[in-house]
Amino acid sequence: MIQLHNVFMSYQSDAAALNGINLRIPRGDFAFLTGVSGAGKSTLLKLLYVELVPSRGQVLIDGQNINRLSRRQVAYLRRTVGVVFQDFKLLTSRTVFENVAITLEVLGWSKKDIGKKVYHILKQVGLEHKITSTPMRLSGGEQQRVALARALVNDPKILLADEPTGNLDEENKEHILNIFKEANIRGTTVVVATHDRRLIEHCHRRMIVLEKGQIVEDSDVPQ
């Protein structure tokens, strides 16, 4: 469960990036955050993976107030949140396998278990044949799927994605969306920030529209 109560966020002297946000995303929900560039989508996501803390207001993730978390608690919270970035944030000096395995290494899994689980997730995203490639040798769509695999490999409670289909063609978009849907079916709460309205319409899920740091529309699109 994600809860935001009267959340304000401002970057130093700039105008507020979030302006009194109240939001509730139940466990297992699938929601799109949308709005024009600068509306506050990425800032809201950053609050959810505790890259930022709000200037005012409360953000609760599974009942934990992020304002009150120690560094160690933030680390443990992040283990339950998978994040996919628009720029993928893959490590270019590591192989596909190593990029995905990093999430499980942090959790202290044994090598054998990591091997099995990483292979399984890469098969799920259709990249098991690229296991030894480095990200630079992959297409944009493939890189995005590696980033997704890294985010999903430990079965997170929450999956956050920032413009995950930004530079992808239709076929790859479809593939990525299907992976999101499958994760959601398995019980993961999915929050996707995008300005791609076609993607949202195609998916028929909850849509939260942000404008100048405020929620101007929150609608459940019929599935």
Add this chain to the structure above:
Amino acid sequence: MSRNKPAKRPRLTNEGFVGRTAYFTSRALNNIRQNFLLSVLTVGTITIAMLIIALFLLIFVNIKGATEDWSKRVQVVVYFEKELETREITAFKSRIASLNGTDKVTYVSKEEAVKRFRNRLKGQEALLEGVSAEVLPSSLEISLQRNNRDSDAVAAYVAGLKKIPGIGEIQYGDEWVRRFSAFMNFMRLVGALLGGFLLLAVIFIVSNTIKLTIYARKDELDVLGLVGATRFFIKAPFLIEGILHGAVGSILAVIILTGCYLAFLHNAGNFLSFNPADEGLSFLPAGYLAGVVLGGIILGFLGSLTSLKRFIN
């Protein structure tokens, strides 16, 4: 809809201190393999830095050795009011030996004095015709301990000697001792200043190189943080990498120094007329070499630690 179970930890690996250390070391080695060029850059910088320090130490040790030799010339010679019996000589020797600062007391008999005189005037033996042992007095030559060879200490020692009844004249070349003390103080000051500046420069260069190499891997630090790694988990392999880089860099510096020494430095003293008493420059003692390696390890570790502080919140 099926619900996810909390993040699973099916089987933890490498529990306990030894297991964790082995795990972080293997990650550090893996990181070195994956970022080989950056590692080469760091090791190269540490090697050059420690080589400079080691060369400085080599020069320092040799100058120290040379001045040690020179300081042995600080000697006090005691003559007596009358010629002494063997029993009296022994009594004087033990009395002087018990004085604070005495290193060695040697009796120089009349015969020995004449022999030395003849040796000094070799080739001009005609001058010595008619000179017998009776002409020259016997004496006691006193070497002083290392810490008592500066002008003030020698003056204090001589004042102590004068209180012993039966001692006539005391010679100790006070002007030479004074100049030598001033020279030693100057050398100490120059050495400390040069060494200090050198150390600061080395720390500055190495820490900045490490900072740059860690900055080049900032993505890795960010990703580890985002997937839930604790600060210790992120830092540990980098610190072990720092230690390994420092160890390899400083060991290479010692190997290069040894190579340079064996190739041409060991007899440099001869053509530089630096320390003609010796056969050439002496090499760094084992303690100093261990210090260079330990210094490199500390440099690598602290360089990584301070750089990581900048990048990990």
